Amino acid sequence: MTDKPLLRVRGLTKHFPVRQGLRATGLVRAVDGLDFDVRPGETLGLVGESGCGKTTTGRMLVRLLEPTSGSIEFDGRDITHAGRRELRPLRQELQIIFQDPYASLNPRHTVGRIVAMPLQVNGIKPPGGIKARVQELLELVGLNPEHYNRYPHEFSGGQRQRIGIARALALRPKLIVADEPVSALDVSIQAQVVNLLRDLQRELGLAFVFIAHDLAVVRHFCQRVAVMYLGRIVEIGDRADIYERPQHPYTRALLSAIPDVTQLGPAGRIRLTGDVPTPLDPPSGCRFRTRCWKAQDICATEEPALIPRDGGRQATACHFPEGEGAGTSPEGEAAGTSPEPVAAGSVAEATVSGVEPAGRGAEANVEEVSS
Ligand SMILES: Nc1ncnc2c1ncn2[C@@H]1O[C@H](COP(=O)(O)OP(=O)(O)OP(=O)(O)O)[C@@H](O)[C@H]1O
Numbered sequence: 001m002t003d004k005p006l007l008r009v010r011g012l013t014k015h016f017p018v019r020q021g022l023r024a025t026g027l028v029r030a031v032d033g034l035d036f037d038v039r040p041g042e043t044l045g046l047v048g049e050s051g052c053g054k055t056t057t058g059r060m061l062v063r064l065l066e067p068t069s070g071s072i073e074f075d076g077r078d079i080t081h082a083g084r085r086e087l088r089p090l091r092q093e094l095q096i097i098f099q100d101p102y103a104s105l106n107p108r109h110t111v112g113r114i115v116a117m118p119l120q121v122n123g124i125k126p127p128g129g130i131k132a133r134v135q136e137l138l139e140l141v142g143l144n145p146e147h148y149n150r151y152p153h154e155f156s157g158g159q160r161q162r163i164g165i166a167r168a169l170a171l172r173p174k175l176i177v178a179d180e181p182v183s184a185l186d187v188s189i190q191a192q193v194v195n196l197l198r199d200l201q202r203e204l205g206l207a208f209v210f211i212a213h214d215l216a217v218v219r220h221f222c223q224r225v226a227v228m229y230l231g232r233i234v235e236i237g238d239r240a241d242i243y244e245r246p247q248h249p250y251t252r253a254l255l256s257a258i259p260d261v262t263q264l265g266p267a268g269r270i271r272l273t274g275d276v277p278t279p280l281d282p283p284s285g286c287r288f289r290t291r292c293w294k295a296q297d298i299c300a301t302e303e304p305a306l307i308p309r310d311g312g313r314q315a316t317a318c319h320f321p322e323g324e325g326a327g328t329s330p331e332g333e334a335a336g337t338s339p340e341p342v343a344a345g346s347v348a349e350a351t352v353s354g355v356e357p358a359g360r361g362a363e364a365n366v367e368e369v370s371s
């Protein structure tokens with residue numbers, strides 16, 4: 001893997017105007033200034049709660065959405081505002097896999113036609129002919145090449161997602177944006193499809209931006225992870241650092257919800273309460289402050305920058321990251337004591353109180369739940 005990024009994103013922003021009639025009445029700040037790189041052959045996971053801007057980001061990367069500002073460089077070329085003609089050669093190198101394997105395949109087209117479409121649209125004539133190439137692709141994704149003439153409804157959900165993957169691979173891309181590629185599938189099928197993607201990634205040296213809200217899946221597939229909250233990246237780093245040494249309180253809360261993450265200690269789960277604020281009117285300063293047990297006055301007035309820590313491998317946007325200064329856990333801060341191990345199976349559910357987030361009352365916004 002070279003250090004030169006294949007994808008370089010700086011200040012990427014998408015604001016959707018809200019209109020009443022002809023009048024613009026506000027802006028949905030769906031994505032608000034993202035910076036990240038993806039190196040060739042690298043898998044970057046993009047995680048966060050529903051509505052934090054993952055899909056909007058993915059669609060801007062493959063230029064299905066026009067960014068409001070910022071820049072996207074792909075393989076050294078600025079594609080931020082590339083038009084249809086400029087994008088045409090790039091379409092071969094930059095592909096997307098959609099979440100819904102039912103809606104993303106045309107039900108009136110045979111599988112052969114669906115997978116062949118990118119080749120035909122781009123005027124590509126493979127040496128052995130289109131049919132042979134399509135059958136090769138079907139085999140590559142674990143489908144029977146003889147099923148070339150079947151229609152999408154004749155396949156299961158997992159098989160349909162394999163068809164979508166074959167279509168994305170048809171042009172031998174360098175980067176695939178996969179937007180929740182397994183979340184519409186049964187749990188038993190999810191692992192098969194993720195393993196397929198991982199094998200293909202290794203075999204073909206593909207880079208991925210892998211969008212998911214399931215952190216267990218991301219841990220399995222991604223080498224690096226970016227955690228998003230309300231349109232911003234709050235933490236980014238290598239998988240081991242993010243999963244074993246999360247520095248942002250939000251990352252910590254997300255990870256604590258995965259049952260088998262034990263490295264966070266015996267303190268148990270952190271259950272975030274309260275709704276995600278609206279991107280129409282995000283909180284001042286740190287956007288996470290209305291749900292953060294560590295918030296202090298500065299969090300309401302100064303937006304924390306995404307600052308590299310640990311020699312630059314991991315970057316965190318927090319005034320009081322974990323491991324720096326007092327109060328590195330919700331339970332420790334709240335009670336002023338070390339957390340006691342709680343017997344497995346007990347339902348000790350303690351609401352953390354005594355931590356007063358900026359701009360709110362003494363009301364708790366984090367619950368500790370034993371696991
Ligand atoms: N076309 C649009 N017009 C206005 N607002 C939009 C539009 N598309 C997305 N949004 C808003 O932008 C925010 C981010 O949406 P997005 O779909 O990117 O979130 P997401 O992280 O992919 O969520 P999920 O996990 O539910 O798929 C949401 O508040 C959403 O309502």
Ligand code: SF4
Pocket residue numbers: 248249250286287288289290292293294295296299304317318319320321
């Ligand atoms: S401590 Fe402050 S800056 Fe850090 S996540 Fe909490 S509210 Fe944001």
Ligand SMILES: [Mg+2]
Pocket residue numbers: 054055056
């Ligand atoms: Mg989405």
